[in-house]
Amino acid sequence: MLGLMMDRQLTITSIMEHADRYHPDTEIVSVTNDTPRHRYTYAEAFGRTRRLANALIDYGIGAGERVATLAWNDYRHFELYYAIAGIGAVTHTVNPRLFPDQISYIINHAEDRLVFVDPLILPVLEKISDDLSGVEAFIVLTDEENMPDTDLRNAQSYEGFISRHADRIDWPELDEKTACCLCYTSGTTGNPKGVLYHHRSMVLHTLIGISPDGLNLSVRDVVMPVVPMFHVNAWGLAYGAPAVGTKLVFPGPKMGDGATLQALIEEEEVTYSAGVPTVWLHLLKYLAESGKEVSTLKRVIIGGSACPRSIMEELEDSYGVYVNHAWGMTEMSPLGTVNTLKPGMLELPREEQYAVRMKQGRPLYGVEMKIVDDDGNELPRDGQATGLLKVRGPFICSEYYREDTPSDVHDDDGWFSTGDVGSIDAEGYLQITDRSKDVIKSGGEWISSIDLENAAVGHPDIAEAAVIGVPHPRWGERPLLILVRKEGGDAGRQEILDWLKDRVAKWWVPDDVVYVDEIPHTATGKIQKTELRKRFKDYVI
Amino acid sequence: MLGLMMDRQLTITSIMEHADRYHPDTEIVSVTNDTPRHRYTYAEAFGRTRRLANALIDYGIGAGERVATLAWNDYRHFELYYAIAGIGAVTHTVNPRLFPDQISYIINHAEDRLVFVDPLILPVLEKISDDLSGVEAFIVLTDEENMPDTDLRNAQSYEGFISRHADRIDWPELDEKTACCLCYTSGTTGNPKGVLYHHRSMVLHTLIGISPDGLNLSVRDVVMPVVPMFHVNAWGLAYGAPAVGTKLVFPGPKMGDGATLQALIEEEEVTYSAGVPTVWLHLLKYLAESGKEVSTLKRVIIGGSACPRSIMEELEDSYGVYVNHAWGMTEMSPLGTVNTLKPGMLELPREEQYAVRMKQGRPLYGVEMKIVDDDGNELPRDGQATGLLKVRGPFICSEYYREDTPSDVHDDDGWFSTGDVGSIDAEGYLQITDRSKDVIKSGGEWISSIDLENAAVGHPDIAEAAVIGVPHPRWGERPLLILVRKEGGDAGRQEILDWLKDRVAKWWVPDDVVYVDEIPHTATGKIQKTELRKRFKDYVI
Numbered sequence A, B: 001m002l003g004l005m006m007d008r009q010l011t012i013t014s015i016m017e018h019a020d021r022y023h024p025d026t027e028i029v030s031v032t033n034d035t036p037r038h039r040y041t042y043a044e045a046f047g048r049t050r051r052l053a054n055a056l057i058d059y060g061i062g063a064g065e066r067v068a069t070l071a072w073n074d075y076r077h078f079e080l081y082y083a084i085a086g087i088g089a090v091t092h093t094v095n096p097r098l099f100p101d102q103i104s105y106i107i108n109h110a111e112d113r114l115v116f117v118d119p120l121i122l123p124v125l126e127k128i129s130d131d132l133s134g135v136e137a138f139i140v141l142t143d144e145e146n147m148p149d150t151d152l153r154n155a156q157s158y159e160g161f162i163s164r165h166a167d168r169i170d171w172p173e174l175d176e177k178t179a180c181c182l183c184y185t186s187g188t189t190g191n192p193k194g195v196l197y198h199h200r201s202m203v204l205h206t207l208i209g210i211s212p213d214g215l216n217l218s219v220r221d222v223v224m225p226v227v228p229m230f231h232v233n234a235w236g237l238a239y240g241a242p243a244v245g246t247k248l249v250f251p252g253p254k255m256g257d258g259a260t261l262q263a264l265i266e267e268e269e270v271t272y273s274a275g276v277p278t279v280w281l282h283l284l285k286y287l288a289e290s291g292k293e294v295s296t297l298k299r300v301i302i303g304g305s306a307c308p309r310s311i312m313e314e315l316e317d318s319y320g321v322y323v324n325h326a327w328g329m330t331e332m333s334p335l336g337t338v339n340t341l342k343p344g345m346l347e348l349p350r351e352e353q354y355a356v357r358m359k360q361g362r363p364l365y366g367v368e369m370k371i372v373d374d375d376g377n378e379l380p381r382d383g384q385a386t387g388l389l390k391v392r393g394p395f396i397c398s399e400y401y402r403e404d405t406p407s408d409v410h411d412d413d414g415w416f417s418t419g420d421v422g423s424i425d426a427e428g429y430l431q432i433t434d435r436s437k438d439v440i441k442s443g444g445e446w447i448s449s450i451d452l453e454n455a456a457v458g459h460p461d462i463a464e465a466a467v468i469g470v471p472h473p474r475w476g477e478r479p480l481l482i483l484v485r486k487e488g489g490d491a492g493r494q495e496i497l498d499w500l501k502d503r504v505a506k507w508w509v510p511d512d513v514v515y516v517d518e519i520p521h522t523a524t525g526k527i528q529k530t531e532l533r534k535r536f537k538d539y540v541i
Helices: A012-022 A042-059 A075-086 A100-110 A119-131 A158-163 A199-209 A232-244 A258-268 A277-290 A309-319 A343-347 A350-357 A449-457 A493-501 A529-535 B012-022 B042-059 B075-086 B100-110 B119-131 B158-163 B199-209 B232-244 B258-268 B277-290 B309-319 B343-347 B350-357 B449-457 B493-501 B529-535
Strands: A027-030 A038-041 A066-070 A090-093 A114-117 A137-140 A179-185 A193-198 A222-225 A247-250 A272-275 A299-302 A322-328 A335-338 A368-372 A387-392 A416-424 A430-435 A440-442 A445-447 A462-472 A476-485 A512-515 B027-030 B038-041 B066-070 B090-093 B114-117 B137-140 B179-185 B193-198 B222-225 B247-250 B272-275 B299-302 B322-328 B335-338 B368-372 B387-392 B416-424 B430-435 B440-442 B445-447 B462-472 B476-485 B512-515
Touching: A012 A042, A012 A075, A012 A199, A012 A232, A012 B368, A027 A042, A027 A075, A038 A042, A042 A075, A042 A158, A066 A075, A066 A100, A066 A119, A075 A090, A075 A179, A075 A232, A075 A247, A090 A100, A100 A119, A100 A179, A100 A193, A114 A119, A119 A137, A137 A158, A179 A199, A179 A232, A193 A199, A199 A232, A199 A335, A199 B199, A222 A232, A222 A258, A232 A247, A232 A322, A247 A258, A258 A277, A277 A299, A277 A309, A299 A309, A309 A322, A309 A350, A343 A350, A368 A416, A368 B012, A430 A449, A440 A462, A449 A462, A449 A476, A449 A493, A462 A529, A476 A493, A493 A512, B012 B042, B012 B075, B012 B199, B012 B232, B027 B042, B027 B075, B038 B042, B042 B075, B042 B158, B066 B075, B066 B100, B066 B119, B075 B090, B075 B179, B075 B232, B075 B247, B090 B100, B100 B119, B100 B179, B100 B193, B114 B119, B119 B137, B137 B158, B179 B199, B179 B232, B193 B199, B199 B232, B199 B335, B222 B232, B222 B258, B232 B247, B232 B322, B247 B258, B258 B277, B272 B277, B277 B299, B277 B309, B299 B309, B309 B322, B309 B350, B343 B350, B368 B416, B430 B449, B440 B462, B449 B462, B449 B476, B449 B493, B462 B529, B476 B493, B493 B512
Parallel strands: A027 A247, A066 A090, A066 A114, A090 A179, A114 A137, A222 A247, A222 A272, A272 A299, A299 A322, A476 A512, B027 B247, B066 B090, B066 B114, B090 B179, B114 B137, B222 B247, B222 B272, B272 B299, B299 B322, B476 B512
Antiparallel strands: A027 A038, A179 A193, A322 A335, A368 A387, A387 A416, A416 A430, A440 A445, A440 A476, A462 A476, B027 B038, B179 B193, B322 B335, B368 B387, B387 B416, B416 B430, B440 B445, B440 B476, B462 B476
């Protein structure tokens, strides 16, 4: 028997309408290429969003068609998020930091008809425009006055594109499973793969995201998303803020600029922010040099990669900013876990609290997790056993967009194999110890390359470390430690091995150490272990 | 084009499984008829829930069948919430405070096969058992040892009912629109009407309910629901707590007992509670008399009826307990609005803050509201215009259960007419001024009976007030004020009218005042204006 409740659909449009109606005067503040501090209200934002939607419809963008954005976090990107999804089309956010051939690949694979691009990112597209034959026009995120010279096809300014159009629209009533946005994973191997979110998954991710043990977002916060809107939906903040009526502060192209971040925080009274560890390094460096404050900032969420404890401690001890670790994936919308403490833990001594807080966190309702062994058997949640992490839930990707061959990460039983290896403790806290393809299998046991790298980087002479497995006749594989020294550092092989002996299990200590000038990275800053494996494939320990 | 996200259903079962997996050691503490302080964990609760589910299946309860509960807030009622819904059947919570003929009506109308009943409520059913011919058996919420003598059909103890059954089960995979619970509205006219919730509506209500501007429930809270589980899902707290892993404290039959509430708060470290205004009066009275503290309690949600300012002030000023007003309806699951302040309001002077805080609150995402005039035209959101309140959203009732004639409160355009009259201000705050059938239409304008009653009760001699409209040849209707004096109070007609002149618009001042010994009430404590209208139908002003 079915219940008798209204069949209202969970759509991004409904988030917009909520903010428009109940929080019309809430501000959105942006840094853009044109303006050091653009400010307007939700009412104005959604008025312009309706103009943009009418412009897209008038142009001929139909339901399900993909529209690309290569843009920073600012108000025009925000308008694109809502207008494209609102008309039933798909916002394809493209990471401008990808390699040019990856950008070409994904724009062509998605068959984007229009590309909206920030003036500062224009040069990236100009270099590859010949490859983008399917793109009909490029809309530059600026006004007529600031429109740069470009030979990109049918280039025009955003303000020109929307100017002739009405700010009234009857939004279509969408099925909640209608696709709304598309983001490609920047894997370290193979071509990028598209994750196609739908309205329902985004709304559920938003509701769970704003909850007190999630991002904990209220109308009384002022939120500055430093995590980019061009990748994984800015962790959901561009939806969460309107859903609760929170003031938004967008740093635009200045996400890596400590001075701009500090000024925005102080002057706009930012209480809350989120971003990858590097962002906070930039900010902390600026604060130390300038002696300035971030007096209104209370909390930051740090994810994207594991946050060094030193960043957490400096933010908390010197600036009173509480840090929550979080973990997720493009395939998970992205929130998988957030690290908030359970009640008894608040009374633990500092070191024991940090032992919990350095983990990736607990899954919120809506995310199911398990770790399995090589045969797929579930492993105990005891904080000791490590296995491949699988996840399941209503905002987790079920298959990749337009892939001819079924992916081996989407299991028949409905779980997604994250490719991460980790443990889950009895309280539900996840600790990622490795990527499954990076784990070193030695004598039937697993060695965590991440743990070894972290231990090596703890040595004062070492700038960066990478550990890969190399073949070994007896053990199958043994770890090889690849190091970049800090300027002036001179620690030799034996000194490093001795250092590690005190810090990891004895049988984990690498069999050899090599020094290199540079370790290769992907566009999103991850170590490219495939390159290292190629380079050291004949290495004999 | 549809998105490619997992098709996981939003079910109550998934809330249970989340708590069982990630918060197994969190406690549920209950006062019951048998035990002054029963305590166990979520893991134990859901183990017993699985036993109960197996017992229900073994008994022959099938998908969609209704099972009644007449029970206080305690652990066995909690188990019933999850076991009945989990097997795809419907938990029909019955308010034991209804009149006996209403209880018979709704149990028969719902066609409940089994009735689970608290020992203390047994006498209510014994009196009407002859009318309940469709009920096959009565399960008493106690163990064999404490099983009372009763001649109810096939009576047996709850512990006996579940004891032989396994604590393992494969829960069925339910469609999220499967009915899960049923609650009848206790209207002041006509027969009660059933609201049939589904899993999806309950999960969405839970997610929106726990949000920071809603009930704001985190794993670090300890929550004591004093709002009954026998009516409107205890405002969602019995789902919200497991969804985030919050410790639950159930006061059982002692909901109106200030001493028990105080002891539970102090000893179980309750941080958070919710209930109708009367509950807090009992608690405040006990605190004043005993000199005891509620030192851990930080917040309470007060709803059900408008909270007198004196209760809010005493809780906050004397005990440091912050009060949030909330408003809802059985048809809304029930949360409609919660009163949390917007950022600028925190700096307002006390009186201006209270002017906002005494309103019913703002709708959260998921609830749409509008006020309309008699012709259905939407009225401005200016805090001045008052009209009939209509609502819409994914956890609002679309039609009543098994009603032969379509209801006039479910509009063709998909909105629900609440029957309340109020205003909405520019910030979205709702103020209920009347029930539409109680509003007095005088010379084409509306007079709020609630405002008049509140003003009259402010007089030190007056214990209770009711205002009804009586026919008037010139104005259509004029207000008649019906008063009950406090013991020793002797204010006469003219003194009361003079008192009101300073407090309401001149043309609102009632044309006459009558004194009575008692004002009639419904089972849920609402003034029975239909009775008053009958009694004063020939009154000539």
